[in-house]
Amino acid sequence: MAKQNAFYAQSGGVTAVINASACGVIEAAREHRSHIAKVYAGRNGIIGALREELIDVSKESASTIASLRHTPSGAFGSCRYKLKSLEQNRAEYERLIEVFKAHNIGYFFYNGGGDSADTCLKVSQLAQSMGYPIKAIHVPKTVDNDLPYTDCSPGFGSVAKYVAVSTREASLDVASMCETSTKVFILEVMGRNAGWIAAAGGLAQEQEGDAPHIILMPEVAFDRQKFLKKVQATVKKHGYCVIVASEGAQYKDGRFLADSGIVDAFGHTQLGGVAPTLASMISDELGYKYHWALADYLQRAARHIASATDVEQAYAVGRAAVEQAVAGKNSIMITIERGAGKRYSWTTGEVALDKVANVEKKMPRKFITRDGFGITQAARDYLLPLIQGEDYPPYKLGVPQYARLKKVLVAKKTKTTFKV
């Protein structure tokens, strides 16, 4: 097989470890020079390919590439840009193939979540039908942990660790002052459709009675009265109550709690958020003093407290993608497979892309306690291995030293300018 170049792109919301996958892809590619000549990375993700803005990764030193392993965010730039269906916008796919062809790209490593798995599949199919076959491999990434066929999604373990650690720490703070001050603390975390991240807050709990006392997940319909009763009972019993809430917590009819419905004096919809909504409810009905935190990007960027297991897995899926591609595989997503033994073990595996696309994995009911406010031992058994180990980045002047890339662009070869 003739040597070809590889294209790598980061897609969607970034994570603390997506660059570890980039590192895996690039380091493995450098070990397979007989197959892969150069790795080009999309500047700002797939739109980098559409615009023919390709970063020449060979211009980055080995030590810079190695430092990607401990750098959060998307070092090459990522984007929220969903390619339309083939029927709706065939031109976009054809443009991708045009650019790939122009730069002799025979490998496409797409690092993202569910949407990008779908794109990856379509690119592979169209390339084939256009007589320019490409090995398209999806490298899984999402803090949401909602990808199917993989035991977990790289990116999730680190956000889970951040949420567990932060919940434990903030809970101690609240507990130590609840006698005269804040009685209820709410931490709002990511998870629009699935409660995996909120569930991880439950790992802060060591003994019966420990915080968090209530976890709100989108999988369980929110019942205002039941919730307030639980808050009150918890404060009466423990003196305080800690709640970890998914941003996607919702009523039975699917309405988000964050959707406040309030319009301000200027006619603008008032900014929502689950935490302030819950806080208002508690204050109005129970009168407790409250505080709340909204971790937002802090949670998915928190490389300083990344899970070592997650970092290793993110790196491994990047490497595996290259190895599978070089071995001739196509249209697959790399997966994490959990070993059967009692002691946690994992290997990388693979699954056909057509199975993955557009399937969302939610928390199974057996992971949620009967009252809907906590996680079960089964959930704990599943989650706990994913947050194991600390993988501290190097520090300089008191803050973590993260990679800075040169991002040298490859000279354009197509004559078209494609506007996205």
Add this chain to the structure above:
Amino acid sequence: MAKQNAFYAQSGGVTAVINASACGVIEAAREHRSHIAKVYAGRNGIIGALREELIDVSKESASTIASLRHTPSGAFGSCRYKLKSLEQNRAEYERLIEVFKAHNIGYFFYNGGGDSADTCLKVSQLAQSMGYPIKAIHVPKTVDNDLPYTDCSPGFGSVAKYVAVSTREASLDVASMCETSTKVFILEVMGRNAGWIAAAGGLAQEQEGDAPHIILMPEVAFDRQKFLKKVQATVKKHGYCVIVASEGAQYKDGRFLADSGIVDAFGHTQLGGVAPTLASMISDELGYKYHWALADYLQRAARHIASATDVEQAYAVGRAAVEQAVAGKNSIMITIERGAGKRYSWTTGEVALDKVANVEKKMPRKFITRDGFGITQAARDYLLPLIQGEDYPPYKLGVPQYARLKKVLVAKKTKTTFKV
């Protein structure tokens, strides 16, 4: 001098390292058994003394006490309970002396901020006038860094490190996606009256153009138009804009930005917050997509990313308090003194309590850039040493292992029940 017991209490908002001060007090006291018999800690702070709820620290093992050094929050409980003035409520002070007398307490170590320095002084004065002299030593603590006569306040260095690290991480996240997604990110941090914590966000900046691009401190009057202009110019130049805002950011007339003035459909004042207020402004006027985070308790409880320098200083002020008391000192606050050399060095010192009480140290103007949106090299020189070094807690099952105390109460000796 006859052996007497010591009373230690934690006061006001807790920090990531106040327990390191407790550790310093207790370990030093155990080395001075010829002077100090037992250490009693107030359950939930000073109200523990008023209620005669004294935790017998001798019931805690040496290893548990050692683990306080890496445990955030107030392990003995803290409170927001300001003693009234002597004129307004002399009974409260007399009650304190009554309890101290009943338990042969000759040493009072009060671990808190400005208010507790004042209380500490009054207790010492009244005890003297009541013929029951007590050595009252204030152990400084506050994330706000607003105590005078000390180079810095233990607790601040760790929150400063948290904010610097979080700002750097979240900024990379925003930068990597700004082409198609969020353009403005706002991190709201603590600091009602002084901008020290927000200023520390500036340490995330390594090179010209790095985030944060705007820091809002209470010391600089907020100018809406100037602010929006700066946001717009930053987005145009760098593609994104990161803002670190003090909760105490305010207009020229002293009105807090967080004071939204909006009343909801039920007649309740809408929950404020600087970050959502700024976000609305930006969205309305500039139309940029934004995200914001509210770190709240997470920032002051974040022992997992504490500054090693801060931990050492917190421990040292606890030890020094005991050593000074045993040496006969009274009515002083322990301070941190910065060495004169170019290389950072520090020692503990002391200052008379009557100088400290009710003085608040704000950011000097020379620490703030001319445009009011950033920190100067002088600020950097001051702040940087305070966040140096990492002091990671031990982990078990993926989360930090923090101290759990037995908190055995001493049998009551007074006949009075004092209601607080």
